[in-house]
Amino acid sequence: MTLEGKKIIVGLTGGIACYKIPYLVRFLTGQGAEVRVIMTQAATEFITPLTLETVSGNPVATELFPDSKFISTRHIELAQWPDVIVVAPATANFMGKTASGISDDLLTTVICATARPVIIAPAMNPQMWLNKITRKNYTFLKEMGYLFIDPDEGDTACGDRGVGRMAEPDKIFKYVEAFLTKASKKKVLTGKKLLITAGPTRENLDPVRYLTNRSSGKMGYALAEAARELGADVTLISGPVALKPPTGARIIWVETTGEMYQAVKKEFPRFDWLVMAAAPADFTPSKKTGQKIKKERQPIKLEMTTTVDILKQMGAVKKKNQLLVGFALETENGLNNARKKLQAKNLDLIVLNDISDEGAGFEHDTNKVTLLCPGHKKAVTWPLMTKSDLAFKLLEFIANLS
Numbered sequence: 292m293t294l295e296g297k298k299i300i301v302g303l304t305g306g307i308a309c310y311k312i313p314y315l316v317r318f319l320t321g322q323g324a325e326v327r328v329i330m331t332q333a334a335t336e337f338i339t340p341l342t343l344e345t346v347s348g349n350p351v352a353t354e355l356f357p358d359s360k361f362i363s364t365r366h367i368e369l370a371q372w373p374d375v376i377v378v379a380p381a382t383a384n385f386m387g388k389t390a391s392g393i394s395d396d397l398l399t400t401v402i403c404a405t406a407r408p409v410i411i412a413p414a415m416n417p418q419m420w421l422n423k424i425t426r427k428n429y430t431f432l433k434e435m436g437y438l439f440i441d442p443d444e445g446d447t448a449c450g451d452r453g454v455g456r457m458a459e460p461d462k463i464f465k466y467v468e469a470f471l472t473k474a475s476k477k478k479v480l481t482g483k484k485l486l487i488t489a490g491p492t493r494e495n496l497d498p499v500r501y502l503t504n505r506s507s508g509k510m511g512y513a514l515a516e517a518a519r520e521l522g523a524d525v526t527l528i529s530g531p532v533a534l535k536p537p538t539g540a541r542i543i544w545v546e547t548t549g550e551m552y553q554a555v556k557k558e559f560p561r562f563d564w565l566v567m568a569a570a571p572a573d574f575t576p577s578k579k580t581g582q583k584i585k586k587e588r589q590p591i592k593l594e595m596t597t598t599v600d601i602l603k604q605m606g607a608v609k610k611k612n613q614l615l616v617g618f619a620l621e622t623e624n625g626l627n628n629a630r631k632k633l634q635a636k637n638l639d640l641i642v643l644n645d646i647s648d649e650g651a652g653f654e655h656d657t658n659k660v661t662l663l664c665p666g667h668k669k670a671v672t673w674p675l676m677t678k679s680d681l682a683f684k685l686l687e688f689i690a691n692l693s
Contacts, residue, residue, distance in 0.1 A: 292323030297471050299324050300373040302398045303343075305333025307448040308380035308414040308457035312338070315379065316346045318464035327352070329369070329398045331385075355397040366397060370404035377467055378402075379440075380414030380457045383425045389437075390428040410470065412440040412463050417453025440466050469680055478522030479690050485523045486562040487515050488555065488569035490530035492548045494598070497580045504570050505653035508532035510618070510678050511568035515540045517682035526562070528554045530569060548572050548598040555601055559608075564689065566616045567602050570653075574598060606637030614693055620644040620653070626661070626670060633663050639692055640664050642685065649675075662688065 299319055303309050319326050328343040328351045340351035355366060378385065378398070385399070394400040402409060411432070419425060420442060433439060440463055443456045458466075489511020493501040508529060515527045515537040525540040528551060536542050543558070545551045548571040559565050577594040584591065602617045609615050617638045619629045622645075629643040643661040646653070658678050662671040662685075673684065 292321075293468055293472060294319060295323035297324045297375075298373045299326050299467065300329060300369065300376045300401070301326055301343075301347075302329045302331075302376060302378040302381075302401075303334035303338070304331045304378065304380060304382045304385040304398065305336060306380035306382055306414045306457070307337060309334050309337040311457065311460050312379060313342055313346045315377075315460035315463055316343065318460060319467065320347065322468065325349070327369070327372070329353070329401060331396055331398055333382075352397055355400060366400040366404055369397075370401045370407070373405075373407055374471060375408045375410060375467065376402065376405060377410045377412070377463065379412035379463055381411045383413075383415050383419045383422070383428075386411070386413065386425065386428045386432065390431050408436075408438060408470070410438045410440060410463075410467060412458050413442050413455075414457030415442070415455050416447060416449055417451050417455040420453075420455040438470070469677075473517075473520065473683060479687060480518060481522035483523045483564065483690075484562045485515075485518045485525050485564045485566065486528065486555070486558050487511055487518065487525060487566045488528045488551065488571075488601075489515065490532040490534075490569055492530045492551055492569070492571045493546050494548065494572045494575040495579050496576050496593075497582065497584050499583050502572060502574065502576065503531075504572065506530070506570035507654045508534050508569075509654075509656065510658060510682070511566075512537055513678040513682040514566055514568055514686065517679065517686055521683070521686060526558060528558070528569070530571070548575065548601070552599045552601045552604065555605060559605055559613075560610075562613070563693075564614045564616065565605055565609075566689075567605075568618050570618075570620065571601060572598055600636070602632075602638065603636045609637065614639045614689060616640045616642065616689060618642045618644065620646055622646050626663075629661070629663050633665060638665070640689060643670075660685075664692070 303312055316326050326347045327349050328347050330353045343351045388399050389402055394403040440458045442454055443458055444454045445456045446452050447455050490508030491503045491506040493503045495501045512534050515525050518525045519539045527540045528543045543554050545554055551571050574595040575598050577596050615638050619632055619641055621628050625643050625645045629641050633641045641663045657675050658681050659675040660673055
C-alpha cells in the first residue's frame with residue numbers, strides 16, 4: 292500500500308462537490324493512509340459528518356469549540372498531526388480568507404497554524420474562478436507555497452459551463468499519492484553532482500528577430516527540481532524560458548547554442564552526470580545583419596549553417612566515471628534515429644520523445660518517452676505521465692546505470 296503510515300487531513304468547504312469526497316477518502320484509506328476530516332459548517336449543508344466518519348473511520352471535526360468537550364488547543368493538535376492537508380472542495384471564500392490570514396473557523400485556523408504542506412482543490416462557478424480577486428488570491432497563495440490541483444472544465448451544478456469543476460477524486464488522489472511518495476523517497480543522489488540543460492536557444496537574425504524552437508524548458512526544470520529533492524548538487528544551464536528557477540539549484544543563463552556549448556564545456560569536467568534536456572537550435576543564420584531587415588527587401592534569402600553538436604562534443608571528452616544522457620525529439624523513424632544518435636554521440640542513455648504522441652514533447656506538462664541504452668537491443672517505453680513524475684523516475688533509472 293503506497294500510503295501506509297501516512298497521515299492526511301481532508302478539509303471540506305461549502306460546495307456541491309462535497310458529495311464526491313467520500314470517494315477520495317476511500318481511495319486514501321484504501322492505500323493505507325489514516326484520514327481525519329474537518330468540515331466547515333457550510334460543508335455540512337451538502338453532506339453529513341456521519342458519512343465522512345463512516346468512510347474515514349475517525350470522528351469528523353466541525354467546530355473550533357465543540358459543546359461536547361472543550362479542547363482549547365485542538366486546532367494546534369490537528370495542525371501538527373498530518374503529513375499533508377488536502378482542502379477539497381475549496382471555495383472562493385476559503386481561498387480569500389486563507390490569503391488574508393483570516394481564521395474564523397476550525398479549518399482556516401488549522402491552516403493558519405500548520406507548517407505542513409497544504410494542497411487546495413478549488414471548486415466554484417466559472418465566473419467566480421475568473422474573478423480578478425479570486426485570481427489574485429490564487430496567485431498569492433501559490434507564491435506562498437500552497438499547492439493547487441486546478442479545477443477542470445465542464446458543466447457545473449448551476450448550469451454554467453467552463454473552468455470551475457473540482458478535479459475528480461481519482462485525480463486528487465493520484466496527486467496526493469505522488470506528492471507523498473516523492474516526499475518519502477530516499478536521497479538516492481546525495482553526493483552526486485548533476486549538470487542539466489533546459490529550454491531552447493535563440494539564434495539572432497537581426498537586432499529584433501531570432502530563430503528558435505517550441506521548447507518550454509519544462510522537462511529540464513522538472514529534472515533539476517527532482518534532482519535537488521533526491522539530494523544532488525545541481526547546476527542548471529538554461530536557455531530563455533518563462534519558468535521559475537528550481538529551488539536550490541545554481542543557474543547559468545545562456546541565449547545561443549554557442550553560449551550553451553561554452554557553458555557546458557566549461558562545467559562538465561567537474562560533474563558526475565550531464566543530462567542534456569535542452570533543445571539547442573541546430574541551425575544559425577550564416578550572416579547576422581546589424582540593422583532590422585525591412586519588408587521592402589524582396590526576395591529575402593536566408594542562408595543557414597549548422598551549430599555545434601554539444602552532445603557529440605561532450606561524448607568525445609567524457610571520462611569513464613561520467614554519465615552522459617541525451618534527449619531526442621523525432622517526427623519519423625524515431626527508434627532508428629535515436630539508436631544512431633546513441634552510438635554516434637557516445638551516450639549512456641538517450642530519451643526519445645515522439646512529437647506525434649498526444650500529450651508528449653514540447654510545451655506540455657506531460658510526456659511519454661522511450662529509453663535506449665548501449666548494449667540493450669530492447670527499448671524501454673513508459674506511459675504518459677507528468678514531467679515531474681517522469682523526472683523522478685528517469686533520475687532513479689539513471690542512478691541504476693552508474
